[in-house]
Each structure stands twice: as structure tokens, then as C-alpha cells.
Amino acid sequence: MAESTPDFKIIIIGSGLSGSLLANGLSASGIKFIVYERLKRHSKREGYQIRLGGPALIGMRACLPPDRLNSVVQKFGRAAGSRSTAPILYHKDFSKLVDLTRFSAYSKSAAINRVVLRDILAEPIFESGKLVYERSFARYEIRDAGTVTERVRVWFEDGGWDECDVLIGADGSHSKVNKQLGLDNIKDISSFVTFIAKAELPTKTFLGMSQGLRAGPVMTFADNKAFYFAAYLPDKIDEHGERLKATHRDEPNFDDSVSSSMFGIHVPRETIPQDISTQTKEEKWAVVSAVLRGWSDEFHEIVELVKEADPYIYIPRASSKPQRNWRAKVSAPGSPELGNPRVWIIGDAMHAMLPTRGMGGNQSMRDAATALPLLQQLNEERLSGHVVKTDDISRACKMLEDEMIPRAFSWVRKSGGFNITPLDSSTFKGKALVFIGSLVLFILSTWYEVIGFIRQSPVVDDAPELQV
Incomplete structure (x- = not known):
């Protein structure tokens, strides 16, 4: 490489799932990069669940070495004896409406503790000195716009700065x-408020739960509310990384040190006190119990399982799909920062979605698999002694968004878009939608199975047992 040609450099803002996963891929590729994260190293340790399926696996296979990928897979939890599951949709009286695990057309996933996953992805980057915590992004500017020396200067709240060829915003919703x-395509759904909570789930407690709660993730849309519950039950692992067998044949061998349950509910804003976030833990749970008045005992049992935790309360957010030429539309003379192709956005920073389908983290991690080879190609161009021009980066940016936007925003739509309750089983229309949806899934699943049989190969599942 010519001495006058500096290294190709990337700055990533945010060490969440997409940012950290992509950083692993950049590190393995020998590309110069650094990640900046505004939070402290061990902040947000609540450990809520995330469910990973096929898209996340694509991202991990692209960016992680086999041993690190295997360490993620080993941490997957179980539900009803299987690691790859889908929710069961219940009415508020806990009558089963549809068991989504029966349909191969419905994307399945496996649970993992978000903190466990984030540590596996972020710690190697931190230990290599390429992840800086407590450095809050303020703004960026384009230096020498339109010239061969054009670069992105990133400014931080402490007054410091850094420069790069490509800035990647992975800084969340x-x-x-x-x-x-x-772009500014992510908005609050201010008519709803979300409660989430997580609690320890020892094996003894799990075995004492109602049968329906042990069968798999619970999902309910009723009374203009959306309810979700799931257990995270990872196997015990020995010092060699092997799963330990149960000592008693009829008893599971879960790792009680990290097993947990997670609850979430979206409720209309007008049905709860305006000052709910400032209330005591006990007052918050009293509100949740009131919200669930008239719902079956199983839902109140779930509340009892998690009520030792102080529920986290927030306003849900979602994104609208950008037009294909959105960058050209927002560009303006004299403002090179607007729509600039040297600035990429991935993960929730581009396509925030509701948690209904559990696809937010999956699509964020899938983004890394698309971005990595494009950045590798740009780096190879620099290594060959050529200047990487803005036009080169623009073509790569377009390739990223041409793949990412249709894929990810189809899941934004499937997750409800800005509609918290895509159906309501308390209404005739909602029950009809459940019936029609079940019929469509049955037809699609049958078609998948027939095609799989004809090809004499396993049916392609969006998230099989997630083995390496």
C-alpha cells in the first residue's frame, strides 16, 4: 500500500447486537475500526430475553469464529423440551387459539439472555482495545466534502473527536x-405504554407452574392490550463446554443460576396513571393487576412469578419504511451531512420494530452479514493502493440498503408496524383474523413440507434447532 494512502477506517456508534457483531467481523478481517458506546461497561444488566432465529444465525456465521458461535448456541434456552419454539396464542380466558409451533411456515426461535449474548459479542472487542465505553456521540461533520480527502469527523459530548471513512450508526431506536x-423515520407510539419485567426461574418453580405456562411462550391480544410471557431455561454446561445430562430421567437439568422468566404487556396510555414511572414497585404491579382484571388465573400467576422485580416502563417505538431514493430526497446543497453515503445506519437505528414477532434483534444481527463483505471490499480497494472515493462508498451503501430495507421492513410490517394490537381476540373481527391466519399458515406450512419432500431435503425452517 502506498505510504500516502492511510488505512481505511470505520467508526461504529453503539455496542448493541448489530454494532458488536459487525465489530467481530471487522476484527477477524483485519479492518481498522473502533466502537464508541455511551453507556458504562456493565450498565443495563437487567438481562431481558431475546429470541434468536435463522436471520441472527446468518449474521453470527458471517462475523464470528466457530468457537464463539458455539458459545452462543450453548446458551440457548429451552421451552417444552425444545430449543427452537414459537408462541402459543391464547385468549384472555387462556383458551388456546392457535399453537404456532405446529406451523413450519411460522419463524421459530430460541431464547437467550440478552446480557449473556451481549457479553459474548462485546467483551472480545473491549479486550482488544477497540470498544470505548462512556463516550457519547454528539454529531458528525463531513470534512473536505466532494474531494478525494473527504472523511467523516465524529464529535463527542466531551468535546473530543475522531475521524473515519465510514461512520456506522448502530445506536438504537x-x-x-x-x-x-x-431519515428520522422512528417515532413513539405514544398511545401505549409498555411494562416489562424479568425474574429468576429455578427448576423447582418452573415445574410448579401451570401446564400451559410450561408449554411454550404465551402471547395474547385482547381488550386492546398485547401480552407476552416466556421462560429462558438453558442447559447446564460442564467445564469442557458439554451439556450435562439430568441425574433423574423425568427431571430437566436447567442451569438455575441464569434461568429466568420474562413478562411484557402493552397497555393503552389512558388506562394507567400519568405518573406511573415514578410510582413504587408495589404500585406499578397493582396497576398491572388492575389492567388484567377479568383475565384468567394463568395471567395473574405470571405476574406473581415476576413481581419481585421492579418493572421497566417505556413508550414503544417503531419505524416507517424509507423510499429507495431517500438519501437523494433529504440531501441539500451546503449540507453534506444530510443523506451522505459515508454514514450508514443498521439495526434498530434503521428499522426499529415492535417485539411481537421477536425479530428486532434477529434483523439487526442479519444486517451485519450484509454490511461486512461490502466493508471488506472497500478495505481491499484501499489495501491495493487506491483511494476509496465517495462514489465507491455510495455504491456499497446502496447495496447494503437494497438488501436490508426490503428484508427488515417486511418484518416491521409483520410485527405490526405502528399497530400494537394487530388483532383483538375479544372482538369478532379479531377471532376471524385468528381463524384466517391459522388457515394461511396451514396452507403455507403444507406447501413447505411438500416442496421439502419433493426436493428430498429437510424443510427450510427460518430457525431450526440452531446448531452450529
Whole structure:
């Protein structure tokens, strides 16, 4: 490489799932990069669940070495004896409406503790000195716009700065990078408030739960509310990384040190006190119990399982799909920061979605598999002694978004878009939608199985048992 040609450099804002996963891929590729994270190293340790399926596996296979990928897979939990599951949809009286695990057309996933996953992805980057915590992004500017020396200067709240060839905003659903770039496509769903909570789930407690709660993730849409519950039950692992067998044939061998249950509910804003976030833990749970008045005992049993935790309360957010030429539309003379192709956005910073289908984290991690080879190609161009021009980066950016936007925003739509309750089983229309949806899934699943049989190969599942 010519001495006058500096290294190709990437700055990633945010060490969440997409940012950290992509950083692993960049590190393995020998590409110069650094990740900046505004939070402290061990902040947000609540450990809520995330469910990973096929898209996440694509991202991990692209960016992680086999041993690290295997360490993720070993941490997957179980539900009803299987690691790859789908929710069961219940009415508020806990009558079963549809068991989504029966349909191969419905994407299945496996649970993992978000903290466990984030540590596996972020710790190697931190230990290599390429992840800086407590450095809050303020803004960016384009230096020498339109010239061969054009670069992105990133400014931080402490007054410091750094420069790169490509800035990647992976800073979540409140992304500052997204707003400054001019997309600004993520909005509050202010008519709803979300409660989530997580609690320990020892094996003894799990075995004492109602049968329906042990059968798999619970999902309910009723009374203009959306309810979700799931257990995270990872196997015990020995010092060699092997799963330990149960000592008693009829008893599971879960790792009680990390097993947990997670509850979430979206409720209309007008049905709860305005000052709910400032109330005591006991007052918050009293509100949840009141919200669930008239619902079956199983839902109240779930509340009892998690009520030792102080529920986290927030306003849900979702994103609207950008037009294919959105960057050109927001560009403006004299404002090179708007729509600039040297600034990429991935993960929730681009396509925030409701948790209904459990696909937010999956699509964020899938983004890394698309972005990595494009960045590798740009780096190879620099290594060959050529200047990587803005036009080169623009073509790569377009390739990223041409793949990412249709894929991810189809899941934004499937997750409800801005509609918290895509159906309501308390209404005739909602029950009809459940019936029609079940029929469509049956037809699609039958078609998948027939095609799989004809090809004499396993049916392609969006998330099989997730083995390496």
C-alpha cells in the first residue's frame, strides 16, 4: 500500500447486537475500526430475553469464529423440551387459539439472555482495545466534502473527536445518527405504554407452574392490550463446554443460576396513571393487576412469578419504511451531512420494530452479514493502493440498503408496524383474523413440507434447532 494512502477506517456508534457483531467481523478481517458506546461497561444488566432465529444465525456465521458461535448456541434456552419454539396464542380466558409451533411456515426461535449474548459479542472487542465505553456521540461533520480527502469527523459530548471513512450508526431506536442523516423515520407510539419485567426461574418453580405456562411462550391480544410471557431455561454446561445430562430421567437439568422468566404487556396510555414511572414497585404491579382484571388465573400467576422485580416502563417505538431514493430526497446543497453515503445506519437505528414477532434483534444481527463483505471490499480497494472515493462508498451503501430495507421492513410490517394490537381476540373481527391466519399458515406450512419432500431435503425452517 502506498505510504500516502492511510488505512481505511470505520467508526461504529453503539455496542448493541448489530454494532458488536459487525465489530467481530471487522476484527477477524483485519479492518481498522473502533466502537464508541455511551453507556458504562456493565450498565443495563437487567438481562431481558431475546429470541434468536435463522436471520441472527446468518449474521453470527458471517462475523464470528466457530468457537464463539458455539458459545452462543450453548446458551440457548429451552421451552417444552425444545430449543427452537414459537408462541402459543391464547385468549384472555387462556383458551388456546392457535399453537404456532405446529406451523413450519411460522419463524421459530430460541431464547437467550440478552446480557449473556451481549457479553459474548462485546467483551472480545473491549479486550482488544477497540470498544470505548462512556463516550457519547454528539454529531458528525463531513470534512473536505466532494474531494478525494473527504472523511467523516465524529464529535463527542466531551468535546473530543475522531475521524473515519465510514461512520456506522448502530445506536438504537433513539439514534442520533439517524436524525442527523435526515431519515428520522422512528417515532413513539405514544398511545401505549409498555411494562416489562424479568425474574429468576429455578427448576423447582418452573415445574410448579401451570401446564400451559410450561408449554411454550404465551402471547395474547385482547381488550386492546398485547401480552407476552416466556421462560429462558438453558442447559447446564460442564467445564469442557458439554451439556450435562439430568441425574433423574423425568427431571430437566436447567442451569438455575441464569434461568429466568420474562413478562411484557402493552397497555393503552389512558388506562394507567400519568405518573406511573415514578410510582413504587408495589404500585406499578397493582396497576398491572388492575389492567388484567377479568383475565384468567394463568395471567395473574405470571405476574406473581415476576413481581419481585421492579418493572421497566417505556413508550414503544417503531419505524416507517424509507423510499429507495431517500438519501437523494433529504440531501441539500451546503449540507453534506444530510443523506451522505459515508454514514450508514443498521439495526434498530434503521428499522426499529415492535417485539411481537421477536425479530428486532434477529434483523439487526442479519444486517451485519450484509454490511461486512461490502466493508471488506472497500478495505481491499484501499489495501491495493487506491483511494476509496465517495462514489465507491455510495455504491456499497446502496447495496447494503437494497438488501436490508426490503428484508427488515417486511418484518416491521409483520410485527405490526405502528399497530400494537394487530388483532383483538375479544372482538369478532379479531377471532376471524385468528381463524384466517391459522388457515394461511396451514396452507403455507403444507406447501413447505411438500416442496421439502419433493426436493428430498429437510424443510427450510427460518430457525431450526440452531446448531452450529
